[in-house]
Amino acid sequence: MTFKKLILKIHLWLGLASGLIVVILGITGCLYVFEEELRPLVHDYYYVDQVKNKKLPLSQIIEIAKNANQNQHPKQSLSGCRIINEDDRTVIVWFYEELDKEAFWYWNKYQNTYLYVDPYTGKIKEYENYNSEFFVFVRMLHQTLCLNSDIGDPIVGTATIIFIISLITGLILWWPKNKQAAKQRFWFQWKSTTKWKRKNYDLHNILGYYMMIFALIIALTGLVWAFESYDKGVQWLLNGGKTYEKETLVSDTTQYSKKNPTDKIFTSIRQSHPKAKSYYLFIPKENDSLATYRTFIRYKSRFEDTSTEFDQYTAKPLKTVHYKDKNNGEKFRFLNYDLHVGSILGFPGKVLAFFASLICTSLPITGFLIWWGRNNKKKKISI
Incomplete structure (x- = not known):
């Protein structure tokens, strides 16, 4: 077996093993990358009924939310609040309750309730079950396949590692032997007579090549949430082999x-x-x-x-x-989410991350079709 045939086998079987999970991660990544822009558009309770001259004290808003939530979820404890610095936005107060640490699905592990309060009137605009909110579901499907993080993180992390290896082996397979071959691998050379198998093959190879660096950034930053040891290891490396103890402050x-x-x-x-x-x-x-x-x-x-x-x-x-x-490790960790979703480059970065995720979604599909086509060729009938 030649080196390239071995790489092809590795690329093929690793791709088939992780393909379904990569498709799920790609689709959910496309949906979630614009969640910050989409949420206010689909949830009208993010906004107040009418902007007035004076807002209630924040402590009063929190107390209103606390009393309202106590009637429905007496076991939940007040956790925090978010105030968006715009006059027409509601104040978000959230409550938390741990249900079962060993639960199989994430929604059975804990429960959060988000209350959206009009800061001018104290009116509760919405009781939001955090676990069932659409974008939260998309994020959890992306991060843990909706499983308990103790179960889902290793599965998603392992699939991501396999995907990274597939990208590297794919680049080795893509690498052209000569200039003539290179012309066909840098851009589409389709004609009216080009068959769908050739088009599918080009979609897999050419799009994969151009999006490889962005796909690697998305995958490598995603591993930070999947494996704590990887997270700590990256920070340790960026800190020059030093480990910093986190300072714990206490109230008097x-x-x-x-x-x-x-x-x-x-x-x-x-x-x-x-x-x-x-x-x-x-x-x-x-x-x-x-x-x-x-x-x-x-x-x-x-x-x-x-x-x-x-x-x-x-x-x-x-x-x-x-x-x-x-420190350097903390700076990287702080920016990791922005690197993952592309927001480090602003809105254009998010658009780039969207298309990178979309192409990552397509790679297992086009790769499977290549494999299926090669193994299911129509036999010519001889007369």
Whole structure:
């Protein structure tokens, strides 16, 4: 067996083994890449009924949501809220409950409820079951095949590794022997007489070649969520072989107060970051006296994003971290999602990621048709 025949066998059988999962990942990737733009278009409860002069205090909005959710989901605990820095947007308050760590499907492992509150009137616009929301379902199908992450992550991660090997072996098979062969492999040379088998073969080879680098970026960044060891290993490598311990901050329990610090904290971050895209507040659990009040300020550019931790009793800022303050591994991890969906390059990057995912979806299909066509040739009948 020659080297190329061996590579062909590897390419073929690995492609057949992972093809179905790659198709699922590709289709869901295409759908999810524009989720940030599509969600406000399909969910009218993202917007208020009418913009007024004055909004309710954030602590009051959270309390309204807490009381409303308590009647329907008494076991869920308040987890956080998001305030989008636009006058016509509702405030999102979410609640969390762990159901079964060992559950087979992701929706049986935990339950989140998102309440969308009109900040002017306090009206609950929507009770959203997070697990059944369309884009959440698409993301979980993409990330874990809707399985518990302990089960789904290794399956998706292994299929992704196989896909990476298939891309490399595919490039070896594509590599032309001479200039004449190269002409047919860089672009389509179709004529009116070109048969569908040839067209299918060119779609597999030529599109695969041009999208290979982008497909590799998508696959390699996707592995970060599939394998914790890979995630840590990449960060360790980028940090020059150093491991950084994460600093744990605690609130000062000697300053205990029943006064709600939410409004003071929100006023502080809004005044410090008036041009932010949105503000996230992660509220400490009631039974966690040492926890800090974490906030995250999101900008249009990820390089401007900032996080600040506050004392949950005094609302005193404990630590603020900007992108430039992170080590190399943390910087990569912070930008990994943007690299994965292409948003690191803005909207054009998302369009590029969309077409890369679409072509990745097509590769197992066109590859299967090549294999099927070669193994099911019509035999000529001799007379």
